[in-house]
Amino acid sequence: MGVKIAKNRVNEFLKYLKEEYILYAPVEENGVSKISKIEDTSDIINLPYRTQISLKPIFFPPEQKFFRFEKKNGGVEIEDYLPQEGDDKSIIFGVRGCDVNAIEVLDKYMLDEFEDPYYRKRRENAIIIGISCDYPKESCFCTAFGGMVPERYDLWFTDIGPHFYVDIGSKRGEKLIDDKFFEEASEEDEMRKIRRINSVETKINRKVKTNLHDIKKYYHKIKNRADDSIWEELGRKCVSCGKCNFICPTCHCFDVKDMTNIDGSAGERIRVWDSCHLYDYAKTSAENFREERKARVRYRIYDKFVFPVMRYGVYACTGCGRCSEVCPAGIDIHAVVRRLIK
Amino acid sequence: MNNPYLPAVARITDIIEETPDTKTFVISSPLKFKPGQFVELSIFGYGEAPISISGGNEKSIDLTIRAVGNITKKIHRMNVGDYVGIRGPFGNGWPVERAEGRNLLIAAGGIGLAPLKPVIEYVCNNRKKFRNVTLLYGARKPSLMLFKYKLEEWSKHMDVLLTVDEPEEGWKGNVGVVTTLCDRIKHVSDTVTLMCGPPIMMKYTSISLMELGFPTGEMYLSLERNMKCGIGICGHCAVGGLYVCRDGPVFSLNDALKLIEKPHEVQGVID
Structure with a gap:
């Protein structure tokens, strides 16, 4: 049996968490909704659906400094920034299922076969408190992948009227349940929760009508369309701006650069987000291996629905729909996938 | 950490x-x-x-x-x-051990000889481990040939076949692309081929060797990609869902041909 928390106690609960943890929650800055570090809990906004910016920047910031170097005493001295990277305990509140699933995908890329220590430090001590959506955004299609409640979370909130029903998904989550704020939920509360989730998912499903749950089957279907004319068509449409990559909660490509002072005697090595849609992305000294735009468009779609399935057994798309929302050419990933699995 | x-x-x-x-x-x-x-x-x-x-x-x-x-x-x-x-x-490196007790063909174009040089040196120092060994090396011009000062020593241990695209004064050797040398290789069957060069050289050399009957299952190519991290994360070297930095840079021709996103190096090799 789960627990529940009265809606008017949530703010108190977050204040209580903030005493021990760094708190992240949805806010709006300059008209853009995102998940940011909270100084004052009254800054938190109540959205009925996901934020415009995903969780990705919290764990994988657009710019990550690796180390500092200085040419000194005829040599080079290096100061590693990794030890300074904070491993403070954090709580991320108000996250939607698509974004929690996306973080699980990032975990595959950065903590599974290959390990990124900067990501690990930020990710390891982060507790996720997610929340069911009230209704979908225009571009949402999470139900194609299994729905809006992820498999793994620490706590999961669902609106059941005057209370949030709270599912406990982990030991770390359980430790946060303090009876100052939570009370035992009844069977009826649980039924309300289930009905609530079903009704929202039905709403999403009504327009989505795509079901990709059978990963093996659909990955094969999409894989077999490698030489399809759709890529030519999308290649003509796409403007190679890379917005879809940057907004995507699972895209994790980066470039490595040195930034120096004016005489080059000292500087920092940084990584910055990169995009597989950009012309130079696969360029080497010999040639550009994805010079044609259609090859780059196909690569990105395949790197969501085919390649990660081959390597990690998961799609790298969770149906958040952000890329469709920001695409200046109007390419809708959901529509593309529907065509590919026809 | x-x-x-x-x-x-x-x-x-x-x-x-x-x-x-x-x-x-x-x-x-x-x-x-x-x-x-x-x-x-x-x-x-x-x-x-x-x-x-x-x-x-x-x-x-x-x-x-x-x-x-x-x-x-x-x-x-x-x-x-x-x-x-x-x-x-x-990276994984060349499967040199696969060639032990068998014939070995080393095919290089231009700067592609550099990653093969440690193999050549290994062969020179462990000559008895291999049967026939041939080095095939093509450069644009004689003046652009790498490791010229080593060729004499290498030719004591293996057949060295050289070619240039454009001859210069004093060049008495073969003129033409690497493929023009392929039928001079004296061992075909039971040969492990290690190949590195520009994409177009690897593609046409693979085709020529296959036509001559070299076993395709034992042909290995080193792919060049712009690895930024080297540890399988940054994405730049990805080809067909594999990371050249971790799964490669050396791939067997058969594996490369099976990739969904066929590398340029082997595009058109079997069609």
């Missing part, structure tokens, strides 16, 4: 001028490496570039570098004693 992005600082201890656009830098970095592996070379203030290891011993590694990009042009302007950074070694 171990930081794989942190380079070890090393010095340039020697510079060998190979051709007008290529130099070999001896770097004071005592790395244990497998032939065919690469390192990420840092020039502080300029960035990193993936470079194949072309030789080495307990004290140093050799990097044979053509000046084509920012990092490689910069190192060409550096001197003995200057500092660089090294991360690695990365």
Whole structure:
């Protein structure tokens, strides 16, 4: 049996968490909704659906400094920034299922076969408190992948009227349940929760009508369309701006650069987000291996629905729909996938 | 926590001028490496570039570098004693052990000879482990041939077949692309082929060798991609869902042909 928390106690609960943890929650800055570090809990906004910016920047910031170097005493001295990277305990509140699933995908890329220590430090001590959506955004299609409640979370909130029903998904989550704020939920509360989730998912499903749950089957279907004319068509449409990559909660490509002072005697090595849609992305000294735009468009779609399935057994798309929302050419990933699995 | 992005600082201890656009830098970095592996070379203030290891011993590694990009042009302007950074070694390397007791063909085009040089040196030092060995090497011009000072020694241990695209004064050897030499190789069956060169050279050499009956299951190609991290995360070297930095850079021709996103190096090899 789960627990529940009265809606008017949530703010108190977050204040209580903030005493021990760094708190992240949805806010709006300059008209853009995102998940940011909270100084004052009254800054938190109540959205009925996901934020415009995903969780990705919290764990994988657009710019990550690796180390500092200085040419000194005829040599080079290096100061590693990794030890300074904070491993403070954090709580991320108000996250939607698509974004929690996306973080699980990032975990595959950065903590599974290959390990990124900067990501690990930020990710390891982060507790996720997610929340069911009230209704979908225009571009949402999470139900194609299994729905809006992820498999793994620490706590999961669902609106059941005057209370949030709270599912406990982990030991770390359980430790946060303090009876100052939570009370035992009844069977009826649980039924309300289930009905609530079903009704929202039905709403999403009504327009989505795509079901990709059978990963093996659909990955094969999409894989077999490698030489399809759709890529030519999308290649003509796409403007190679890379917005879809940057907004995507699972895209994790980066470039490595040195930034120096004016005489080059000292500087920092940084990584910055990169995009597989950009012309130079696969360029080497010999040639550009994805010079044609259609090859780059196909690569990105395949790197969501085919390649990660081959390597990690998961799609790298969770149906958040952000890329469709920001695409200046109007390419809708959901529509593309529907065509590919026809 | 171990930081794989942190380079070890090393010095340039020697510079060998190979051709007008290529130099070999001896770097004071005592790395244990497998032939065919690469390192990420840092020039502080300029960035990193993936470079194949072309030789080495307990004290140093050799990097044979053509000046084509920012990092490689910069190192060409550096001197003995200057500092660089090294991360690695990365990649799987050549499956040299597969050729032991069998015939070996080493096919190189241009700068592609650099990652094969450690194999050639291994063969010279362990000649008895192999049966017939042939080195096939093509360069644009005789003056652009790498390791010319080594060829005489190498030819004591193996058949060395050379060709150039454009002859220059004094060149008495073959003129033409690498494929024009293929039918001069004296061993076809039971041959392991290790190949590195420009994409177009690897493609047509693969086709020629297949036509001659070389076993395709034993042909290996080293792919060049722009590895930025070397550890399977940054995405730049991905091809058909594999990471050239971790799953490669050496792939068997059969595996490369099976990739969904067929690498240019093998496009059209079987169609």
